[in-house]
Amino acid sequence: MVQVTLEVNGKRVSHEAPARMHLGDFLRDQARLTGTHLGCEHGVCGACTVLVDGAPVRSCISFAVACEGRQVTTIEGYDADPVMQRLRAAFTKHHALQCGYCTPGMLATSRDIVLRLPDADESRVRVELSGNLCRCTGYMGIVAAVMSVLADLRAQPDDAVQALRAAQLQGHGAAPVMEKPVVFAGFTPTMAAPAAEGAPVAAAPEAAAAPAGKKEGRGSQIDGGFQVPFPADQVWAFMVDLPALASCLPGASIESHEGDRVKGKVAIKFGPMAAAFNGAARLERDDAAMRAVFRGAGQDSLSQSRANGDITYQLEALSPTETRVNVNLLYSLQGPLAQFSRSGLVQDFVRRMIADFGNNVTARLRQPAGQGEPLAQASFNPTAMFFSVLWARIKRWFRRGD
């Protein structure tokens, strides 16, 4: 984790963030400025465009830490901007948005065009806008809006806009195409340390959680764990018994089971997200190290989203009667549900699930299978879970005092 301090829309913003967090996530998740939209997160669609020191930048491919000390302008920061006032009115007049997802990026790029290219014709405007994609394909209205602002300013120059153009020329050179690229400051990489900030959402059993992040190329990962008051051998025997294990995972059910392979279903409901993933998984275990990887993949028949995930857990004997189970979840979502995969609420939700899983394991170990009633599936109250996670998060926001 590193401390990142920026000037965002004229205000100093300072937060701890993972060194690999991009500027778009920093603005949305840390600074709570959700007007910056993330589309492709590959630098292709332009939805995430913000200004850094006055120049348009893809916030999805700029590290937040590399922008240390810079001035960042997001769509929330243009209220007093004379060009943006004209563009907003023109976008409205020319019906230049449908769903509006591309609009913050389109407006940031359009503002740059109006300032840099006062004499641009339609084909030049189209070329300049070609780095911003509109999935509603509303390009006619967008181009017409930019053209109308340029025409208005040619017909009746505006002193405030002229002043901005002069400042733009000073900042970025006289050529219509930006000649001086923004050069980001270097930074010293730091080891990601387990942070107090990712404080456990749940209480008992202990559910310490490291900050969630993206493991390069493989999806998002979350570290957590729990402690159970039983010897490691006993916990290990339980943790490699797949039906017993599944009975502790809220929303999971096994349909068939053969050795270390299972087929089944995981039902998830959290706020707007509801899915039932049907799939298969296998357990790879290392009995000597008391470490196992549960690899699974499944598909939600409703949204056609696909999920892949590895749950790695390793036991650590803390004492002859106390064991810690360290859990690492590495997952990726493709399809419509992918938009939820890295939101802060979902990360908190998964941590809460790990904590609940630990509670269930403790309860099951206290009442071993084969003695008395068969193990029932752990119950799951999605509404209570949603509101408890939301409440924990709200409390954290207020504690941070920003």
Ligand code: FES
């Ligand atoms: S989200 Fe940044 S370019 Fe698409």
Ligand code: FES
């Ligand atoms: S208006 Fe929907 S993506 Fe452009």
